[in-house]
Amino acid sequence: MCGILGIVGRDAVCSRLYDGLTLLQHRGQDAAGIATCDDGRLVLRKGSGLVRDVFRPADLQRLVGSLGIAHVRYPTAGSSGDAEAQPFYVNSPYGIVMGHNGNLTNSEALQEELYASDFRHINTRSDSEVLLNVFAHELQALGPSGKLKSQDVFDTVRAVHRRCNGAYAVIGMVVGRGVFAFRDPLGIRPAVIGVRETDAGTEYAVASESVALRGLGFSLLRDVAPGEAVWIDVNGELHAEQCADDPHLMPCLFEFVYLARPDSILDNVSVYKARLRMGESLAQKILRERPDHDIDVVIPIPDTSRTSALEVAFNLGVKYREGFIKNRYIGRTFIMPGQATRQKSVRQKLSAVDLEFAGKNVLLVDDSIVRGTTSGQIVEMARDAGAKNVYMASAAPPVRYPNVYGIDMPAAEELIAHGRDVAEIEKLVGADWLVYQDLEDLEEAVRYSQRPIEHFESGCFTGRYITGDVDHEYLSNLEARRSDSTRREISEDGLLVL
Numbered sequence: 001m002c003g004i005l006g007i008v009g010r011d012a013v014c015s016r017l018y019d020g021l022t023l024l025q026h027r028g029q030d031a032a033g034i035a036t037c038d039d040g041r042l043v044l045r046k047g048s049g050l051v052r053d054v055f056r057p058a059d060l061q062r063l064v065g066s067l068g069i070a071h072v073r074y075p076t077a078g079s080s081g082d083a084e085a086q087p088f089y090v091n092s093p094y095g096i097v098m099g100h101n102g103n104l105t106n107s108e109a110l111q112e113e114l115y116a117s118d119f120r121h122i123n124t125r126s127d128s129e130v131l132l133n134v135f136a137h138e139l140q141a142l143g144p145s146g147k148l149k150s151q152d153v154f155d156t157v158r159a160v161h162r163r164c165n166g167a168y169a170v171i172g173m174v175v176g177r178g179v180f181a182f183r184d185p186l187g188i189r190p191a192v193i194g195v196r197e198t199d200a201g202t203e204y205a206v207a208s209e210s211v212a213l214r215g216l217g218f219s220l221l222r223d224v225a226p227g228e229a230v231w232i233d234v235n236g237e238l239h240a241e242q243c244a245d246d247p248h249l250m251p252c253l254f255e256f257v258y259l260a261r262p263d264s265i266l267d268n269v270s271v272y273k274a275r276l277r278m279g280e281s282l283a284q285k286i287l288r289e290r291p292d293h294d295i296d297v298v299i300p301i302p303d304t305s306r307t308s309a310l311e312v313a314f315n316l317g318v319k320y321r322e323g324f325i326k327n328r329y330i331g332r333t334f335i336m337p338g339q340a341t342r343q344k345s346v347r348q349k350l351s352a353v354d355l356e357f358a359g360k361n362v363l364l365v366d367d368s369i370v371r372g373t374t375s376g377q378i379v380e381m382a383r384d385a386g387a388k389n390v391y392m393a394s395a396a397p398p399v400r401y402p403n404v405y406g407i408d409m410p411a412a413e414e415l416i417a418h419g420r421d422v423a424e425i426e427k428l429v430g431a432d433w434l435v436y437q438d439l440e441d442l443e444e445a446v447r448y449s450q451r452p453i454e455h456f457e458s459g460c461f462t463g464r465y466i467t468g469d470v471d472h473e474y475l476s477n478l479e480a481r482r483s484d485s486t487r488r489e490i491s492e493d494g495l496l497v498l
Contacts, residue, residue: 001259001407002086002101003027003208004171004191006069006179007216008232010200014063016216017070020205021051023212026261027101028072031085035097038065040176042095046071046085067179067234069171071099075408084126087172090133093140094148095175100128101208102167102189102406105469108477110134110163131168135160148177150231150239157182157229157243165469167252167405167457169224171206178233181206185244186466187226188252188405188457190266193238194218204232209264223267226250250466252457254407256446257396258304258367269449272307277445278395279311282365282437286316286393289435295391296360299323301367301378302350308395309365318363323356323385324378346377358386364431368396370409372416375429383430392431397439398422401463402478404470409460411479 003024007013017034032054033046043063047054051072071086087097104110107127114120114130118137122129138159142152153174160182167188173179183191194205194213207213210220224230227244251267252259262272286293297319300309303326313320327349356362362382369375375392382390398417403409412418416425426434439461447453459465 001027001074002099003072003212004069004099004101004169004181005071005205005207005212006067006171006173006181006232007203007205008067008179008234008236009203010198010236011066012064013066013068014060017063017068018051018055018060020207020212020216021070021072023215024072024208025051027208027259028074030075031073031082032071033073033085033087033099034063034068034070035087035089035173036063036065036068037173037175041065042089042097042175044087044089044097046082046087048082048085067173067232069097069099069173069179071171084124084128086126086128088126088129088132090136093136094177096132096136096139096172097175098128098132098135098170098172100131100171101169101191102184103127103404104131104164104168105166105404105465105467105474106164107166113163127166131160131164131170132172134163135170135172138163148174150233150241153180153231153239154229154241154243161185161227161244165467167467169208176234178231179206180229180231181224182229182243183224183226185227185247186250186457187223187247187267188250188466190251190255190260191224192266193221193224193230195221201236203236204238206230206232209260209266211261211264214263220265248455249453250455250457251453252403252405252407253442253446254368254396254403254460257442259407262304262307267453268451269446269453274446274448275307275395276311277448278437278442279308279365280315281441281445282308282393282395282435283312283315285438285441286312286363286435290433293391294361294389295363297321297323297356298363298365299356299382300365301374302326304367305365305395308367312363312365312393316363321353321356323353323362323382324350325353326350346374347381350378350381352381352385354385356385357382359388360386361389361391362387363391363393365393365395367394368399369394369416369425369429369436370399371414372425372429375416375431379430389432390430391433391435392426392429393435393437395437395442397436397442397461398425399460401460402475403460404465404474404478405457405459405467407460412475413479
């Protein structure tokens with residue numbers, strides 16, 4: 001769940017890259033970076049923290065040039081810090097910087113290949129650095145000359161597709177020559193192209209979500225297709241080619257449930273409309289299971305669930321109220337390292353409006369329930385505020401398995417739904433009753449479109465992983481890297497050895 005952005009403009013792009021990253025801040029709050037190019041010279045600034053904390057006015061003045069890329073990151077394997085902030089850079093061939101959203105499922109094997117046969121060194125634990133070096137090696141293997149052609153980029157991406165498994169939406173820049181972007185053959189992670197007409201000529205941008213394009217004055221042109229590569233040269237010419245042998249669109253369902261902003265359009269689907277439909281189908285399930293419900297009020301758990309909760313209330317014919325006030329200076333809790341940190345942050349993040357709870361039967365609507373840490377504490381907060389009964393509904397099905405494609409869902413044993421039925425989860429979170437969305441209804445809510453998506457990546461709900469290379473050994477290794485105990489070891493030691 002990182003955010004990527006690239007612009008080839010007609011004048012300085014730094015301020016727009018900065019503004020675009022703030023629009024993508026929800027996709028990563030651990031680190032941020034911007035790289036620009038001016039007259040064949042690369043300027044790179046990156047570091048830990050929010051966008052506003054990483055870049056000072058002096059940094060923005062230094063980041064000159066009419067083409068550049070940017071990235072916001074959150075860690076997906078228990079590692080964080082300046083060393084793994086993106087974009088990453090290699091000086092050969094040409095000089096390449098790259099940012100990546102997703103996760104390579106064969107990263108360890110690739111790293112061994114890079115060391116043993118490609119003679120390249122990887123200095124971090126980031127699979128994004130692995131991906132960059134695979135790209136650089138394959139581009140160099142073409143025997144590049146002084147002039148880089150679009151076909152060189154496309155042939156390189158074809159080789160990347162042959163070697164790399166997993167999810168990857170990529171933005172990159174070849175110093176002094178142009179910006180490239182590509183998406184994995186299944187289109188698991190999103191990427192969209194924008195266009196902007198100026199007096200000086202046409203400008204192009206690529207971003208994780210359309211909200212970043214619109215905020216920067218670009219019109220949404222289209223999505224980057226699964227397996228497709230895009231090359232925007234230094235003259236502002238857009239070139240695109242399909243580089244995968246057998247591409248299929250299978251986007252991540254969790255993008256629509258939680259990750260993306262509601263005002264984005266991904267793969268021709270309005271995230272806002274999809275969440276409205278999630279709320280409608282969730283209300284229908286509540287009516288089937290609880291036809292004689294005594295709900296007095298529907299209250300969303302802010303922010304992502306608001307759209308679905310509105311539709312739940314409308315279809316149930318009950319009041320909708322804002323019962324929780326959110327502190328916007330606390331990050332997303334399910335990705336925070338350590339159970340104690342998450343539990344503390346819930347009380348810091350939300351406070352209850354007692355008048356909306358006192359003496360009422362309250363239905364709390366959340367977008368999803370991952371660890372259950374937040375859910376249990378919020379149910380307790382509702383009772384403390386005077387609620388008579390507290391019911392709960394999730395716009396997503398039970399999250400029973402880790403996500404392996406770039407979302408830092410924890411080890412299976414830390415997921416509240418793993419190995420438990422709804423009655424057991426209901427008891428653990430302390431709700432009087434609990435209703436989950438059905439997977440089929442969730443898929444239909446997102447699928448609804450003039451060009452419907454046939455299949456989705458839904459491994460965190462089903463345990464079936466679409467790349468076909470995720471086995472018990474892989475999940476065990478992933479669990480070891482993502483577990484809270486591993487995070488605590490890194491934190492207590494105070495040093496992450498790369």
